[in-house]
Amino acid sequence: MVSISRRGLLAAGAALPLLGLKARAQAPGKVLRFALSSFPPSMQPWMHTGTAALTVKLLIFRGLTGFDEKGEVRPELAESWTQDGPTGWVFKLREATFHNGKPVTAEDVKWTLEQVAAPNSTAFMKAEFGGVDRIETPDPRTVRIxxxxxxxxxxxxLASPHMPIIAKDSIEGRAGLGIGAGPFTLKGQxxxxxxxxxxxxxxxxxxLPKLAGVKLTAYADENLRVAALQAGDVDLIEYVPWQHMNAIEKDPRLSLVATDGPFMGLNFNGGSGPFKDVRLRQAVAHAVRREEIVQAAFFGRGSKLEGIPIAPGSLWFDEARSKYWAYDKDKAKKLMAEAGVANGFSCTLLSTAQYGMHKSTAEIVQAHLSEIGIEVKLNLPDWAGRVDAAGKGRYEFMVQGTTADNNDPDGLAPLIDGDLPPNMARSWQIPTPEMHMLFAKGRAEFDPxxxxxxxxxxxxxALKQAPLVGLAWRSQGYGMAKGVTGFKSYPGSTNFFSAYSMEETSLA
Known part of the structure; x- marks a missing residue:
């Protein structure tokens, strides 16, 4: 159980208006106090276990490349890279040091990529790096992939926070953390x-970094997380609840940085249960009035998502395709009849009670599906339980709150390519060979x-197969004391990677 000061508890009990308390940002060079939305289920460097874990990993690890505040790829451990023939890339390493004092070398890079692609790997990006033919290390600061x-x-x-470079042989066993080269070192927990x-x-x-350190404390209760910021007990919080964004914006002692990019959706179990039938996945897609999710879960800070999550205004966006799953109760009922369950059926929806938007989304989906005869029982474990169940396929369908891996369409592959190995962010056992082929074709094509x-x-x-059904875009916010400078809310699909900017963050 997370402890909070008596002042913070009193603030939480006051329904979180403007509190009139003096927010205390610390002096320069001191430790910034960061309120996480949950304690990371795991900090294994190459696994995906949620945003809180990503935040911590972005403090202690770095990869060959990274993302800047515009969501574009920037140099990190590699100071430059060039194409070398149709399939080769050459990366030149900068002079960098691991936390154990040893230099970052080409051998460390080679070892890291081999661990990620190994047959027994549990890495989030195992499939992508299974496409490596060979890795050459002509000298300690040159890697040819x-x-x-x-x-x-x-x-x-390589810019993904799920792809940090780890010191060779520094991980022992599957639970090992490994030694990184990020701006901060792990002090304790x-x-x-x-x-x-x-x-x-x-x-x-x-x-860099500008801070002496960061203390990250888990406030699983979103109201207590906001109360701690308003009371001055923390300097920066993630996952600002949508119902409190307005109060933070109006508080002269605080500031809010937020952007759209993350989204809510539904994943399905294609190995067992009713949603093996694509017609029932489509029926669910047409049965949800998404504007109610935007209002109830996000207090209007978002918009409907009636298709695959491709952001409006991007090069890849198409208006007609974006409305493919518009609400149509009659069409949903017709699809159910075609699937042989015209009178409905019962199923279980996995979500979590730890995040309000997950729980609210699940409740709205439950209510709307009951209108077409689908009786939904909710399963609402804590976040760690939800991650575990999702990663093992122990669900019939589930609420998903996530984002693409990056702002390129290829960043959707980990979410909708059913021919990739299973993980907690993708539907279970829904093979999509045609999509898998098209992703491969897209990443092999250099002509825009x-x-x-x-x-x-x-x-x-993807719209026809429905391995992921979009529900709502959501505004994702960070709240902070006015004395915090340099922290950036990253755009679009890179929003969950905002902790890249912690190296530039300081306290006035």
Whole structure:
């Protein structure tokens, strides 16, 4: 159980208006106090276990590339990279040091990529790096990665926070953390409560990080998380509840940075249960009035998502396809009749009670499906339980709250390509061989116009197969004391990677 000051508890009990309390941002060089939405279920470097874990991992790890505040790829451990023939890429490493004092070398990079792609790997990006043909290390600061097929997206993949470079042989067993080269070092943790990191004096970027350290405390109760910020007990919080965004914006002592990009959706179990039938996945897709999710779960801070999550205004967006799953109760009933369950059926929906938007979304889906004869029982474990159940396929369908891996359409592959290995962010056992082929074709094509045509075809197939049903775009917010500077809310699909900016963050 997370402890909070008596003042914070009193604030929570006051329904969280403007409290009139003096927010206390600490002096420069001190430890920033960060309120996480949950304690990370795991901090294994290459696994995906939620946003809170990503935040911590982005403090202690770095990859060959990363993302900047515009969501674009930037150099990290690699200071430059170039194409080398149709399938090769050459990365030049900068002079950097691991937390154990040893230099980052080409051998460390080679070892890392081999661990991710190994047959027994549980890495989130195992499938992507299974496409590596060979890795050459001509000298300690040069890595040549040769793919089996042309791969325009390799620098983007390497920027993922799920792909940090770890010191060779520093992980023992599947539960090992490994030694990274990020701006902070792990100082200590109280399991289930808090994690502390300290400035790494040998970080490869001169003058960074600006903080002496960060103490991250889990406030699973979203109201207590806001109360702690308003009371001055923390400096920065993630997952600002949508019902409190307005109060934070109006508080002269605080600021809110928020952006759309994350979304809510539904995943399905295609290995067992009713949703093996694509017609029932489509019926569910047409039975939900999404504007009610936007209002009830996000207090209007979002918009309907009636298709695959491709952001409006992007090069890849198509207006007609974006409305494919518009609400149509009659069509939903017709699809159920075609599937042989005209009178309805019962099923269980996996979500979590730990995040209000997950629980509210599940309750609205439950209510709407009851209108077409689908009786839904909710399963609402804590976040760690939800991650475990999702990763093992122990559900019939589930609420998903996530984002694409990046702002390129290829970033959707981990969410909708059913031919990739299972994980907690993708439907279970829904094979999508045609989509898998189109993703491969898209990442092998370097011509932008041709890529656009490929992804249009892929989107059409994804809408018909429904391995992911979109529900709502949501505004994702961070709240902070006015004395916090340098922290950025990253755009679109890179929003969950905002902790990249913690190296630039300081306290006035």
């Amino acid at each position: 040769v793919m089996k097929e042309p791969t325009v997206t390799l620098p983007i993949w 109280e399991r289930g409560v808090s994690i502390e990191v300290a400035k790494f004096d040998k970080y490869y970027k001169p003058g 116009a041709k890529r656009k045509a490929i992804y249009a075809e892929l989107e059409t197939v």
